[in-house]
Amino acid sequence: MTVPFDPANVPTVKTSEFDFVIQLLIASSQGLALLRGLAEDEIRAIEDRIWAEFDGPDHARLAVALRFRALLGVFASRRLKALFLERGHRLLAAVTREVSVCPLNVRFGFNAQRLLMALDAATGRPASYDSAPLPLAA
Numbered sequence: 001m002t003v004p005f006d007p008a009n010v011p012t013v014k015t016s017e018f019d020f021v022i023q024l025l026i027a028s029s030q031g032l033a034l035l036r037g038l039a040e041d042e043i044r045a046i047e048d049r050i051w052a053e054f055d056g057p058d059h060a061r062l063a064v065a066l067r068f069r070a071l072l073g074v075f076a077s078r079r080l081k082a083l084f085l086e087r088g089h090r091l092l093a094a095v096t097r098e099v100s101v102c103p104l105n106v107r108f109g110f111n112a113q114r115l116l117m118a119l120d121a122a123t124g125r126p127a128s129y130d131s132a133p134l135p136l137a138a
Contacts, residue, residue, distance in 0.1 A: 005062065007066075007107070008106070009105065010063050010066050010104040012101045013063050015096055015097050017056060018067060018100040019096045020050070020054055021050065022096055024046055024050070030042070030046075033072065034071070034072070034075040034080075034084055034095070035085070037075075043072065046068065047068075050064055067100070070099075070109040071095070073109045073110075074109055077112045077116075080112065080119070083123075087119075087123045091119060094122035095119065097122070098118045098119060099115075102114070
């Protein structure tokens, strides 16, 4: 039995399913892949591991692999790289949540601006003591 798959509307995946890919990157010392990108052979090695090690149905594996490729493509944009540099690794959890459910068309990829705004909102600057107003002198 084959499952119909529409490349114009890649199915969403669970956050834990996409987190599998992020953990693969970290385990293989490629945690900065979103910043520097990956060569085609490195992408294929990750995809091979998805197909070999991912516990889930084939359509979920395919959706995770396609979402991973699209994520690498959208992170080629300067703004998303800058946001990653500014926010650090706390951005990875937000990336996992957003990329799992964002609409994805295989041909066009993710909407970079929409993803940027969602990640910016999810990882906003924490309140710090430096930004608190100073008390007025009596």
